[in-house]
Structures are given as C-alpha cells and as structure tokens.
Amino acid sequence: DAGVIQSPRHEVTEMGQEVTLRCKPISGHDYLFWYRQTMMRGLELLIYFNNNVPIDDSGMPEDRFSAKMPNASFSTLKIQPSEPRDSAVYFCASSRWGPGELFFGEGSRLTVL
C-alpha cells in the first residue's frame, strides 16, 4: 500500500508568489494533518481534517495560508502571497483515528527568496 504522497518535494519561489503544496493521504485514513517544521519552532500543527472537514485551523499562521480537502484522497496547502519567513519543510500526515499513529509524507521543502 502506498504511503502518504506529497508534492513537490522541493519548491523555490520568490517572495509574493503563490505556492501550492499537495498531499495524497493513505487510503482509508480519516484524518489528515499539515505540519510545518523549522529549526526554531520544531514541528507545528497547522491544520487538520476529519473526513475532509477542517476541524482545527488555529495553527495556521496568517490569512495568507489556506488549506482544502475536496475529497478523501487529496488535500492542498496554499500560501498566497509567500514570504521568506514561510521557508520551512511542510509535512502532510494521515491516520486512521485522531491520536493514533501518524503516517508522514516525505515533506515539501519550501524556500522563499
């Protein structure tokens, strides 16, 4: 069974540009999470979905960040406009149930110049 699939693996963009990160969770997993990893702040939860419905987006840093899950097999995290401080590794993870084991994707490393 395929794991969590994220794309792109690397993204380099200029300040002000729109960035879209994509995630395909493991089939049958009801929960999907977006985390951001930086050296300073570690792993931060941005938002999570249950059955495609956003449950908690309190970790989304600003209105520039938005996330959608139009169906059970696809989610996007969008940053518009991007800023240099958004540079980080963004992880998508899924699980069968909330506090259970998370299965992570390989992450998307974003660099905003």
Add this chain to the structure above:
Amino acid sequence: AQTVTQSQPEMSVQEAETVTLSCTYDTSESDYYLFWYKQPPSRQMILVIRQEAYKQQNATENRFSVNFQKAAKSFSLKISDSQLGDAAMYFCAYGALSGYALNFGKGTSLLVTP
C-alpha cells in the same frame, strides 16, 4: 495545552553502546498515547515506538525500549546496541485520546560514532 519537552538538543553515543533520550510532557488527561519518531537525514518521519498510557508495561521494539513513568509524566527512549543507522533526530510526541492531533517536542539530534 499539552506540551512536550525534550531537554537534550544533542546526544552522542558510540556504536554498540546504549543511549537514553529524555522526554517529559504536561497534561491533565488520563488517557493518551506517547510516541517516539525518528527523522533521518532523508527527512522521512518514521515511527519508532508507541506507548498507551493505560498500559503499565513499557513498550519494546527490538533494540528500542521506553521507560514510561506516568506519575512523573516522563517517557524516555532507550536505544541498545546503537548502530550507525540510528543517527537521526528523535521526536517525542503526545496524543490525548480526547483529541486528534499529536504534539511534538523540539527533538534530540543523536550522533552515533564508530
């Protein structure tokens, strides 16, 4: 809010030796799960071991074992017979049964020397 603290930013161990990574957490919940994840240079987060708070017996997975002290809210990871492939960042994580997401510590970087 539940917090997870890893007080050792970096640790070093010689190959074949044993090392213990520390983790403490703060919670008012009685039912929860604790995890250790490994993140090698490849960046992939890999589950190492899981502990259910209601279980008194410490979890063990091959060379990896935990020392779970519920009253002290402590959850340390012991790696026995360390191997070069164990070099990675290790993250402690907490998940309340009443919640949905995991809270992670800042991580401990483990260096394994030959």
